[in-house]
């Protein structure tokens with residue numbers, strides 16, 4: 148499958164890097180990226196073709212739209228829409244499929260994907276939503292692209308992509324935030340920074356792997372760590388006193404609201 152990326156920023160690089168690591172040939176990936184420095188980096192890092200424009204867009208099986216939401220309308224208006232028939236796979240937060248279709252002159256084959264940056268290490272998770280006229284083969288192609296770098300889940304309504312954005316699209320940033328905080332705490336408690344990072348990263352990795360391997364709930368796994376009258380009990384009490392659980396819920400709600408708002412703001416024609 149030949150892939151053309153429009154936009155070669157952070158998320159495109161995570162997808163491309165993940166694909167190349169999984170054995171997808173770099174010669175089958177071409178990137179249109181506005182920054183010459185970024186193009187040079189993409190070529191050097193992954194061996195893909197990168198330049199200001201895709202030489203022959205028609206030759207791509209799938210065109211991955213990976214620019215910022217606020218750039219999407221202008222970028223799509225600049226494409227030779229009537230000559231393009233292939234699948235448009237947008238990874239942009241907020242921007243609705245019907246707006247993408249309209250900006251491309253009524254292009255029917257639009258799938259929205261919401262991937263995340265762990266795609267770089269083959270551990271991504273993406274939500275997918277297709278416009279009704281997307282063919283079965285095109286749906287399969289979209290799924291294949293995302294499954295090359297992790298797992299893919301179809302959602303029933305486009306609004307659910309905003310929820311996916313808030314949970315797994317933005318989610319790695321919440322996790323990194325927690326990692327940063329725990330590392331800071333480790334250093335304050337007297338551990339050296341290297342030991343602190345190892346302890347924290349292995350804890351996150353171990354806990355995530357345990358949660359994925361077990362059939363019991365995270366709540367039960369948490370209970371198994373929490374000895375009566377012990378240390379964890381005190382740690383969790385401090386988290387509850389800080390309303391951390393509610394703050395996490397509010398974080399996801401705020402991200403979902405912003406995804407919806409970006410759809411409204413950047414999906415308009417003016």
Ligand SMILES: NC(=O)C1=CN([C@@H]2O[C@H](COP(=O)(O)OP(=O)(O)OC[C@H]3O[C@@H](n4cnc5c(N)ncnc54)[C@H](OP(=O)(O)O)[C@@H]3O)[C@@H](O)[C@H]2O)C=CC1
Nearest residue numbers: 154155156157158179180181213214215216238239240262
């Ligand atoms: N980062 C993430 O974790 C995730 C991001 N996304 C989505 O992916 C998309 C990209 O996000 P992200 O990678 O973070 O953003 P970036 O800003 O890193 O990437 C976008 C890239 O596209 C370039 N660009 C702008 N205009 C054009 C153009 N006309 N032709 C080609 N390239 C152009 C930008 O250059 P310049 O900076 O100079 O404008 C930039 O390098 C967004 O829509 C975002 O919502 C989805 C899931 C997760």
Ligand SMILES: O=C(O)[C@@H]1CCC=N1
Nearest residue numbers: 239240312316317318
């Ligand atoms: O922050 C953003 O808008 C993008 C979408 C999900 C993750 N990054």
